[in-house]
Amino acid sequence: MKLIIALPFVLISLAGFSQSSQKIDFDQIVIDSANLPDFFDLRNSAFLSPVRTQPNGGCWTSASNTTAEGCLRQAGYGNYIFSDINLQLFSGFDESRKVNGNHLMATAYYSRGSGPIVKDVNTDSVSFIKAIVPYCMTDARFLPNNPNIVKQTIMNFGPVYSMLYFKKEDTDTINHIYYTKIKKINHVVSLVGWNDTLVTIKGRGAWIAQNSLGIKFGDSGFLYIPYQDKNILKHNAVWSNWIPGNLDYDLFYLDTLGSFNSYGFDDTICYGMVEYTAHNDGSLNKIATWINADQTSIKVEVYKDFDKETKVLSGELISEQTTICRFAGYYTFDLLNSLHFVKGDKFYIVIKYSHPINKKPMPVEKYVKDYADPHISAGRCWINPNFQKWPESWYEVGLNSEYDFLTFDLCIRAYYLND
Numbered sequence: 001m002k003l004i005i006a007l008p009f010v011l012i013s014l015a016g017f018s019q020s021s022q023k024i025d026f027d028q029i030v031i032d033s034a035n036l037p038d039f040f041d042l043r044n045s046a047f048l049s050p051v052r053t054q055p056n057g058g059c060w061t062s063a064s065n066t067t068a069e070g071c072l073r074q075a076g077y078g079n080y081i082f083s084d085i086n087l088q089l090f091s092g093f094d095e096s097r098k099v100n101g102n103h104l105m106a107t108a109y110y111s112r113g114s115g116p117i118v119k120d121v122n123t124d125s126v127s128f129i130k131a132i133v134p135y136c137m138t139d140a141r142f143l144p145n146n147p148n149i150v151k152q153t154i155m156n157f158g159p160v161y162s163m164l165y166f167k168k169e170d171t172d173t174i175n176h177i178y179y180t181k182i183k184k185i186n187h188v189v190s191l192v193g194w195n196d197t198l199v200t201i202k203g204r205g206a207w208i209a210q211n212s213l214g215i216k217f218g219d220s221g222f223l224y225i226p227y228q229d230k231n232i233l234k235h236n237a238v239w240s241n242w243i244p245g246n247l248d249y250d251l252f253y254l255d256t257l258g259s260f261n262s263y264g265f266d267d268t269i270c271y272g273m274v275e276y277t278a279h280n281d282g283s284l285n286k287i288a289t290w291i292n293a294d295q296t297s298i299k300v301e302v303y304k305d306f307d308k309e310t311k312v313l314s315g316e317l318i319s320e321q322t323t324i325c326r327f328a329g330y331y332t333f334d335l336l337n338s339l340h341f342v343k344g345d346k347f348y349i350v351i352k353y354s355h356p357i358n359k360k361p362m363p364v365e366k367y368v369k370d371y372a373d374p375h376i377s378a379g380r381c382w383i384n385p386n387f388q389k390w391p392e393s394w395y396e397v398g399l400n401s402e403y404d405f406l407t408f409d410l411c412i413r414a415y416y417l418n419d
Contacts, residue, residue, distance in 0.1 A: 024075070026141055026240040027326040030152045040155060041193035041208055043222070047073040047158050048192055049081055051221030054212035057099025061087040062212035063161045063188035064106035068116055068239045070158025070190070072135060077242065080134065082116035085124040090114055092257050094371050103142065103161055103237035108258035110137035110239060111288070111330050111413075113251060136251070138286075138332040138415075139241035144294065145233045151194060153238050159190035159210065163235040164225065168213070176219040177206065183230045189223065191236075202228040241332070252276045252414040254381065257374045258330070259290035259363035259411040265385035270362040272410040273313075273350045273382045273394065275306065278341040285338040286415030289351055290363035291325045298323055298331075299352040302339060306348045308379075311392040313348065322352075332415070341416075349412050350387065364397075366408035374409065381410040 042048040049069040054062040061084040069080055088098050091105045092114070109115050113136045117123060123132075143149055143160065153160050164180075166187035171178045177200050193208035200206060205227040215221040225232050243249065254274060264270045287300050299322045304315030317339050325331055341347060353361040362383070365374050378399040383406070385393060397406040 024157075024241060026139060026157070026238075029156055030141075030149060032146060032148050033152065034148055036148065036151050036155075038196040039194070040151065041195075042070070042154065042159065043192065043208070046079075048210070049073070049079070051210060051215050052084065052212045053214040055085050055088055058084050058088045058101075059212050060101035060103075060106065060188045061085075063190045064103065064237075064239075065116055066190040066210060066212075067159045067161040067237070068110065068137070070192075071239055072242060074156075074158045075242070077135065080116075081119045083119045083124045086115055086117050086126075089125060090127060092372075092374075094373065096370055102163075103140075103235065104258060104260055106161075107137070107140045107237070107239070107330055108256070111140070111258065112253060112256060135242040136249075137239045137242050137330075138288065140237060140239050140330040142328040143236035143238065144327070145236075147194075147227065147233065150191065150233060150236060154191060154193060157238050157240050159192050159238075161188060161237040162191050162207075162209075162232060163188050164229060164231045168217070171218065171223065175200075176222065176224055177201075177226065178209075178223045179226045179229055181230055185231060185235065189225075192222075195224070198224060200224070200226045202226040207232060237329075248418040250279065250282075250416040250418060252416060254377045254409040255290075255365035255374070255411040255413075257365055257372045259292060259365055260368065260372065261364050261366050261408070262292045262358075262360035263362045263364045263383070263408070264358075264360035266359050267385060268357065268359055268361060269352065269354045269386055270360075271350060271352050271384040271387045272362050272412055273306070273348055273384070274410050274412045275346055275348050275380050276414055276416075278343055278345045278347070278416065280418045281340075281342045282416050282418040283338040283340045284347065284414055284416050285335050286332050287335065287349060287351070288330065288332040288413040288415065290330050290411040291328050292363045293355055293358045293361065294325070294327050295356060296325050296328075296358070296361055297352075297354045298325065298333075299354075300333060300335070301350040301352075302335075303348040303350065305346075306394075311382075311394040313350070313391065313394075317347070338417070347414075349414060351412055352387065363411040364408040365411055376407060377409050383410070
């Protein structure tokens with residue numbers, strides 16, 4: 001994988017994959033249904049990678065990669081084992097977060113093509129510029145605290161990343177059951193199944209969790225977490241779609257660390273626009289963005305020209321139908337018709353974000369002390385409170401914005417297929 005930095009935006013080549021891919025519509029497949037078996041266990045399948053021994057403070061990397069590997073195995077893309085160390089070292093976030101990571105950090109690393117890389121002592125501790133990234137994640141879902149949704153995900157997509165509070169000495173060494181009353185998060189596991197009939201001292205039912213402390217701990221590396229645990233299912237993630245195809249894609253993006261903040265004009269509607277320039281003749285056929293709240297609706301449009309003085313957009317090239325995103329996460333959308341450009345052409349992607357009640361529906365990337373210090377672009381992002389009502393009310397955001405509170409990047413990306 002080759003990274004080309006052409007500030008103020010980033011372009012990454014996703015060439016060199018060996019298979020074609022068919023996108024699976026997670027939001028349509030995973031439904032809230034109680035019609036589920038009493039027992040399900042991925043240990044009885046070929047879709048689970050081996051138990052890991054995590055790097056120091058790297059439970060979040062082990063759980064992330066176990067979950068990603070499981071999804072790829074379910075899709076028939078091979079039995080890869082990815083490098084936990086590489087994710088820990090090159091997530092791009094603050095140094096202090098190497099031992100205190102989360103699913104947002106893993107999603108940022110996966111989505112921009114920094115990884116995952118195949119585990120290899122020769123490249124584990126080397127920047128992704130030097131290593132081979134066999135697959136690029138195109139979709140992530142951050143699941144709600146809903147047992148049926150999580151179970152459906154495990155059945156259809158593989159392990160689910162889930163946070164909890166964990167204290168090793170509190171594990172039942174006979175039955176391998178772990179439970180805590182403490183409402184706090186300090187650990188991550190991969191949920192690989194469930195048993196509705198298992199009776200514990202807290203009641204009936206437990207999750208089957210793959211831990212990352214080696215096969216000598218727990219039930220050969222696994223734990224049973226009662227449904228009554230105070231923290232389990234509060235923070236869940238799955239990386240549901242990947243690009244393996246033999247396609248020469250460029251990924252354009254401004255947000256190197258993804259979204260962990262939202263913005264709005266004290267209204268449930270907000271528009272964002274980014275400018276990109278084609279580096280080769282080719283076609284724009286996918287648009288991606290982060291979604292910070294479930295039930296957010298987006299509408300994608302692409303324009304040919306934008307006058308930065310008059311703030312007038314012109315030359316509409318495509319206007320997609322509105323899509324409702326059932327879950328928070330990272331979404332990639334296929335355009336109904338690809339848009340062809342020649343080298344040097346500019347194009348402007350506009351996304352309307354709306355939500356039934358949330359007045360900050362637009363995902364943004366900005367500085368957060370002791371967490372993220374991303375490069376912020378200049379002259380490439382604009383926002384509008386309501387493009388339909390005020391078509392010329394575009395406010396520049398980013399490094400050169402006249403408003404300090406607008407010092408952020410927009411999280412709008414483009415997948416560009418080179419001719």
